[in-house]
Ligand SMILES: Nc1ncnc2c1ncn2[C@@H]1O[C@H](COP(=O)(O)OP(=O)(O)OP(=O)(O)O)[C@@H](O)[C@H]1O
Ligand SMILES: Nc1ncnc2c1ncn2[C@@H]1O[C@H](COP(=O)(O)OP(=O)(O)OP(=O)(O)O)[C@@H](O)[C@H]1O
């Protein structure tokens with residue numbers, strides 16, 4: 001059996017809000033094999049970024065277990081964690097606020113190299129930065145540019161170069177291509193795939209672009225209001241989505257085809273707040289197939305066929 | 318009929334927005350960046366124009382200039398004219414501009430945090446925008462703001478939270494709620510749905526369409542998602558290196574694609590029928606905005622380039638009243654791109 005590089009068990013992250021507790025991530029479990037990609041999709045605000053950040057302990061999870069290469073890193077001291085960071089990196093969703101505006105492109109990329117004391121020689125460090133810039137397709141003239149001088153695409157490349165700088169084993173890619181034009185998207189995705197093949201990288205790939213995740217991920221997890229509602233290999237999920245939310249999501253993919261006649265499944269209105277959660281299926285209020293039992297208990301994630309998991313009392317077929 | 322048209326023109330221009338030969342440059346310490354290089358654009362009433370194109374092609378810079386929001390320095394408008402509802406934007410004072418902003422033009426920014434106030438609750442921010450237009454008190458406006466939040470898919474009870482407590486997509490939706498609450502006659506949406514999942518995206522696009530139907534709003538929709546273009550736009554302009562290289566109706570751009578760059582964009586999309594096929598980005602490096610291209614900026618990446626492409630900026634050529642292409646390859650009347658011709 002292949003080795004799991006990451007095992008997440010019952011991960012929980014709550015935030016305080018003036019009105020109560022926001023259940024941002026509420027008991028999420030999954031595993032990823034070394035060298036594979038897990039795609040995470042789901043409604044905006046459902047807890048994807050929080051999941052990614054909690055795994056890296058960029059924010060402290062409320063409870064749960066995260067095992068990286070077999071070690072429970074939630075028990076690590078901050079000194080141990082600092083060492084660990086070299087292996088676990090993140091490429092952020094927001095290329096605007098994630099780059100320090102007072103640092104130049106080269107300083108941003110160099111920072112993790114210095115922090116982890118990877119290359120001591122100044123000259124060699126500069127060479128490494130230039131090499132990384134070339135890998136991600138940034139022109140040399142931008143070496144001393146500041147983030148505000150860059151368009152969205154170039155900023156995202158800076159973020160990718162910074163993540164690659166420490167030669168990590170595992171990267172959380174939080175919407176790494178959503179700010180880019182489709183040609184550069186293709187370039188970056190090819191680049192991430194090449195790096196994966198060459199360096200054996202493992203990715204969590206968070207995105208709203210379903211055609212991209214279908215292409216890029218081995219397995220796809222669908223989240224809704226802090227929970228995993230369905231998980232399956234990419235092809236299986238697209239061919240046989242069984243959770244009503246997954247079906248609605250897949251039906252809403254805007255096709256780049258002006259003759260597309262596909263029917264979109266519209267979700268009913270009422271929004272469930274992540275603050276006062278009823279003991280019921282979180283999707284019940286918007287589900288077109290809601291039954292009585294759905295409003296009385298929250299379904300558990302279960303395996304309905306090999307590697308296909310769903311949390312729904314009445315999965316569709 | 319003819320006479321009628323003329324009368325209309327004087328009190329109400331045919332276009333709500335006209336950009337004529339606009340050029341914008343950023344003079345930074347290291348280099349001059351030629352962001353926008355002679356753009357013409359016209360927006361009709363109740364029409365949605367899709368603005369697509371390369372990352373860094375100058376889309377955001379172009380729309381920022383409509384409200385004189387290009388940061389200066391380093392931004393310099395080096396030439397051109399911008400008319401909004403017939404008013405020359407360059408001549409407007411700060412006060413006049415801010416009056417225009419929000420009422421006539423509303424903008425949804427690519428970076429939602431540029432327009433959201435970090436120390437004000439999201440509900441108060443939407444309410445503020447509502448009070449500009451509706452004659453209602455604070456409390457009433459806040460209630461309306463909560464409803465507005467629900468329409469963009471966020472529970473109304475979260476109106477009391479601050480932007481930093483929201484996810485990326487939730488912030489973007491607050492930005493959208495503020496813009497829509499204004500009932501503007503022109504809506505500029507700069508990648509308004511990049512952070513949204515497709516079901517909420519569909520909901521938001523529907524809200525924009527309702528706005529268009531109800532208030533005859535005209536829209537510029539900047540996006541990289543050709544699926545969104547297909548679903549929402551009437552017309553499309555494709556930008557490359559600060560120029561509009563192809564422009565036409567939705568049908569013309571999708572079905573009679575002519576510019577090699579536009580073709581490259583379509584070819585870059587993942588093939589949903591074959592997961593294992595490698596993605597096919599346009600070959601070569603993205604254009605260098607510090608070069609003042611006096612020839613076709615796409616030439617070194619173009620599979621059809623000839624000698625001529627390196628000698629001059631291609632002229633605008635019209636293949637129909639609406640379909641404009643800037644490409645010298647069409648000097649040869651036999652020339653056609655591969656797209657649409659593959660199957661005979
Ligand atoms: N720092 C914070 N303080 C309070 N609440 C937060 C904070 N960060 C996130 N949240 C809340 O946690 C929930 C999950 O947010 P998260 O950013 O993980 O969503 P997401 O799935 O990444 O959404 P998107 O697709 O919009 O990026 C949201 O309800 C959000 O408001
Ligand atoms: N404040 C600035 N200072 C210097 N250069 C800038 C500034 N703002 C933008 N630029 C540069 O101007 C060019 C056009 O940028 P712009 O943001 O308009 O592109 P865009 O088409 O909106 O790109 P994207 O699709 O990535 O958002 C880019 O090369 C960018 O790096």
Ligand SMILES: [Mg+2]
Nearest residue numbers: 049093484485
């Ligand atoms: Mg997120």
Ligand SMILES: [Mg+2]
Nearest residue numbers: 152376377427
């Ligand atoms: Mg932009």
